[in-house]
Amino acid sequence: MPGPDLDEKIETYYVRVRGVVQGVGFRHYTVRRAHELGVRGWVANLDDGSVEVMVQGAANQVDRMLEWLRRGPPHARVTDFFSEERFLDKRFERFEQH
Template sequence: MYQKCYKFTVSGTVQGVGFRYFTTMKANELGLLGYVKNLSNGDVEVLASGDKREMEAFECWLEKGPRLANVSKLKKEEADSFSFTDFQIT
């Protein structure tokens, strides 16, 4: 297994539309570990780790987000590995 670890910053209409809930559901479906949280500037931060294929699928999903979201920008940075045992909303 080749684990990838990224921090994503999602901009647009991403708060108040169930973004964190649906992100958690998608991450759990893909078997990813990490967290999702709202930032004070209106963006959403996602830290995720998992296999390369699942991380690619997750990134594609984040580019669109859930139905009520309107993602205008997705920033991705490599992150150091971390020790989460699940995917959670913080």
């Protein structure tokens, strides 16, 4: 009997990035990267100049998205990266920009 498919387990992470992350297309590129990887959730600017992201998907997808968020798009400069796993019952249907 085959073992469980690891991609069936859904992980959800909350991420906050600081640095030069607003006004450089960070949210736009985050949505594009999320769609490429197949993760769901959202990205939003905060009033303090940081960006927050909720990422949900299979472990390997989430890991790749978190790795990308540590760097951000070409014109961004991430100076602080925080992430923590969240345990949500909610399942996001797509990845959106707020």
